[in-house]
Amino acid sequence: GAVVSQHPSRVICKSGTSVKIECRSLDFQATTMFWYRQFPKQSLMLMATSNEGSKATYEQGVEKDKFLINHASLTLSTLTVTSAHPEDSSFYICSALGQEQFFGPGTRLTVL
């Protein structure tokens, strides 16, 4: 099946710094990608829908200035967590929409 990669798989950063997470569709083009957040022992919560060449659509309650999304090409979307704080620590998962929705392996963010 189609593969979606994320980089990095784990990141630890200090409070106040920014972290960029990349999501790539490796063998198909995706005009639409999604970013999810998964808290421990909880489900995936959709943060935003990323559309190539246009602004992302954010879900209610998600700060667009804090979680910057850029979908510059048909195979790459990035999520930047700006001025990260400990409460931003979470597991971030992207998915790319091809013939079905394919998920990346996730990125574990820990903010100290």
Add this chain to the structure above:
Amino acid sequence: AQSVSQHNHHVILSEAASLELGCNYSYGGTVNLFWYVQYPGQHLQLLLKYFSGDPLVKGIKGFEAEFIKSKFSFNLRKPSVQWSDTAEYFCAARGAAGNKLTFGGGTRVLVKP
């Protein structure tokens, strides 16, 4: 509001036992339904999906699910589980005209050898 609920948070069973995981959804209009599995340390994978037609859907790894419209349910079943079925299972729904998935809370399944 659109929502998906899974009844069991944790299920523990022995190999060869039968498995049934409940999923109910609340959606306006036509809905597409999915079951995903997340094995330990791995990414989400699609087990099966229902769009229309036969309400009994067969997926990979011996799993099946039944769409019961009158009950707003899409329960997942496997007649005989294996230790390798230990994973977390997520039910998800999407409006037929849209592309955003709404996930249930997930069910952690532990199969004892």
